[in-house]
Amino acid sequence: MGRFVEIAWTGVDAARLHPARSLATVAAVLAGLLPYLIGLAISRGVRDAAAESVREGADLYVTGEQFGRPVPISTSATNHLTQIPGVERVVPRIIGRIELGKERVSAVVVGVPPEEWPAGLECVEGRLYTGGPRNELVIGSDLARRLNLTVGSLLPPFYHSREGERVSEVVGLFRSDTAPWASRVIFTSFETAARIFDQSGMATDLLVYCRPGYETEVGRVIQRDGIGESGPQPRVLTRADAAALLDEGPRRREGVFTLLFALAIAVSVLVVLVTSGFGLAGRRRELGILKATGWQTDQLLLRSLVESLVLAGLAAALAVILAAIWLKAFNGYWIAGIFLAGVEADPGFRVPSRLMPLPALLATLIAIVVVATGSLYATWRAATASPFEAMR
Amino acid sequence: MTRSRTLTTGMMLVVALAAVLALSALNERDASARAAEFQHLVGGLGMGPATDLSGCEAAFDSRLCPHCAWENGPVPGGRAFCPSHALSVVDYPESTNGPVR
Numbered sequence: 001m002g003r004f005v006e007i008a009w010t011g012v013d014a015a016r017l018h019p020a021r022s023l024a025t026v027a028a029v030l031a032g033l034l035p036y037l038i039g040l041a042i043s044r045g046v047r048d049a050a051a052e053s054v055r056e057g058a059d060l061y062v063t064g065e066q067f068g069r070p071v072p073i074s075t076s077a078t079n080h081l082t083q084i085p086g087v088e089r090v091v092p093r094i095i096g097r098i099e100l101g102k103e104r105v106s107a108v109v110v111g112v113p114p115e116e117w118p119a120g121l122e123c124v125e126g127r128l129y130t131g132g133p134r135n136e137l138v139i140g141s142d143l144a145r146r147l148n149l150t151v152g153s154l155l156p157p158f159y160h161s162r163e164g165e166r167v168s169e170v171v172g173l174f175r176s177d178t179a180p181w182a183s184r185v186i187f188t189s190f191e192t193a194a195r196i197f198d199q200s201g202m203a204t205d206l207l208v209y210c211r212p213g214y215e216t217e218v219g220r221v222i223q224r225d226g227i228g229e230s231g232p233q234p235r236v237l238t239r240a241d242a243a244a245l246l247d248e249g250p251r252r253r254e255g256v257f258t259l260l261f262a263l264a265i266a267v268s269v270l271v272v273l274v275t276s277g278f279g280l281a282g283r284r285r286e287l288g289i290l291k292a293t294g295w296q297t298d299q300l301l302l303r304s305l306v307e308s309l310v311l312a313g314l315a316a317a318l319a320v321i322l323a324a325i326w327l328k329a330f331n332g333y334w335i336a337g338i339f340l341a342g343v344e345a346d347p348g349f350r351v352p353s354r355l356m357p358l359p360a361l362l363a364t365l366i367a368i369v370v371v372a373t374g375s376l377y378a379t380w381r382a383a384t385a386s387p388f389e390a391m392r
Numbered sequence: 393m394t395r396s397r398t399l400t401t402g403m404m405l406v407v408a409l410a411a412v413l414a415l416s417a418l419n420e421r422d423a424s425a426r427a428a429e430f431q432h433l434v435g436g437l438g439m440g441p442a443t444d445l446s447g448c449e450a451a452f453d454s455r456l457c458p459h460c461a462w463e464n465g466p467v468p469g470g471r472a473f474c475p476s477h478a479l480s481v482v483d484y485p486e487s488t489n490g491p492v493r
Contacts, residue, residue: 012398050439052427053453057436061455070457093435095456097445106446110434117433123426128433142443177423178430181438181452205456207435237455245454246439317405324412340441341451341476349443350423355413 007299011306021283026315028271029370033319033363035335036261040359041327042339045352047246049179054242058091058207059215061242062222064232072202077227081206084221086214092203094193098186100158105146109186111193123182126151126172135168135192141176142183142348161198168192176349180340183349215239265370272374287382288391297383304379305372312371316364320355327353442476451476
């Protein structure tokens, strides 16, 4: 046992004796592992944020559809839907796109009637809008940064409406770590949103809140009976439907991502092969000398295996630590834009990410496989050759 | 001495690893509370990788628009014409729950 441990320690020493080779091996593995871990962490973070969106959202989302495309629906449908047994309340909502400023920054206007908002909201700096005639806006962090807006800023009329244009006031800002979808939001009252788009009496969707257990039945009734006399065909999406999408989509994409990563890892194996034996005469010579001094092939393989484990463990640990630092301390600078389309190099919001133990463990296993595959074969080739040949 | 130093370095690496993962989990808890507040206010907004509606609406929230407007389905690899679907690590299938005909 003592002899076994001693041979194993020579593997650790071997990793230290050749710092350039060890560094090249760790770097090769790190180059594959780091983007892999960051990609999966962002995917998981967005999925968690989306799960929160589904959990805190409405029971049913009713939108209109004509010619196979979504269309607005009349707010008069609210009364029709409220009368369906099992429905607690129906909230009309406007969601639309506008562009602001000289750079035409894209923003998402969300208009919802004011309610009894809970006091002491942490997600908003400032306050929420009230239901008065003024245009009061709560805007997202990225939008505020790009347009240089703060609480109390006044925006000159940026829209045309038959009811006339008004100056809008920024009364609150969403904090940057709220959710990625809050970063470009202009949250305001339903009436203000209707004025901005000049679409009085229309909503983009109706949020239906049901009594527990009635969601499916209410959804069936809406799809069967429609949403009013002349309204468009309703499209109903239940919370369960949205949750199902949430489970299916990211898992599929993560699978594709892992497949692509496997290709990148295949390249890493070649790099490790070169750095650990094929292209390194010194390494072969060292193994030849050991063989000439009485080392057996299995002992050399054990030494190489331990060396591989040390380097792989180091690479995997560094990958996890660097991924966490890149995502948390540097907020995924540059790399978030690769995995999330449309996000700039310096994201204006807290990039959602979550490093899970399973990908970290998988990364460790992959690192071990890569380094061991690359180095064990090269070691075996050198160890089975005659010492004279190996030392030449 | 050298071996004990190697062991100490290894242990420090493991401790750093655990600390990074633990701190990451703690940060998430606060952010999650604020995210829940926001989602409650707006009635649930956003599911995908896009942060605005300038590109693909479905990539922003597939509840708003079930189809990707940029998808060129009949063209081989047509889905890749939408940057939100081609390059993102987060993607959702189209919701099939349509109107009753």
